[in-house]
Amino acid sequence: MSFIKYCLGLLLFILAHPVTGQEIKWLTWEQAAAANEKAPRKLFVDIYTDWCGWCKRMDATTFKDPAIVELINKEFYAIKLNAEQKDIIKWRGEEFKWFPGGRDGVHKLAYDLLDGKMSYPSYILMDASFSRILISPGYKAGDVLIKELKYAAGDHYKTTSWTDFKARS
Numbered sequence: 001m002s003f004i005k006y007c008l009g010l011l012l013f014i015l016a017h018p019v020t021g022q023e024i025k026w027l028t029w030e031q032a033a034a035a036n037e038k039a040p041r042k043l044f045v046d047i048y049t050d051w052c053g054w055c056k057r058m059d060a061t062t063f064k065d066p067a068i069v070e071l072i073n074k075e076f077y078a079i080k081l082n083a084e085q086k087d088i089i090k091w092r093g094e095e096f097k098w099f100p101g102g103r104d105g106v107h108k109l110a111y112d113l114l115d116g117k118m119s120y121p122s123y124i125l126m127d128a129s130f131s132r133i134l135i136s137p138g139y140k141a142g143d144v145l146i147k148e149l150k151y152a153a154g155d156h157y158k159t160t161s162w163t164d165f166k167a168r169s
Helices: 002-016 029-038 053-060 066-075 108-113 142-153 162-168
Strands: 042-048 076-082 089-091 094-096 122-126 132-137
Touching: 029 042, 029 076, 029 089, 042 053, 042 108, 042 142, 066 076, 066 142, 076 108, 076 142, 094 108, 122 142, 132 142, 142 162
Parallel strands: 042 076
Antiparallel strands: 042 122, 089 094, 122 132
């Protein structure tokens, strides 16, 4: 009897957590900047912290959604940026460093990207010249995030505000 319960439980787990074999190809800021020089592309920046429960939930759910994985990998350079990392990021002649403050300090690049509004998780969508398209704070289910990704990927931001696009979608 316990073997049947085990098999049934395993089957339910597998059905609830499909394996697609695909994952988002996460890069560091430096790797994405270098790749973007060779082949320009839009950027998707995941700003997270190690202690953030909603960040971990995004990794376990939304970032495993096959439609999200496919769209991000096809249209964007995906960057994971720990908002509390102590590694220096050198970019465009500037050094972005960690500085004390908040819970565990904050990295200057994350701070600048979020205009100092530190909330985790947060996502930044950028064009190939690193100009911000959209700041998107908070946990996102797949159906919500896919709209934001399509807004940027389809260049809708050039002619339509996010508020208008979201209302029509």
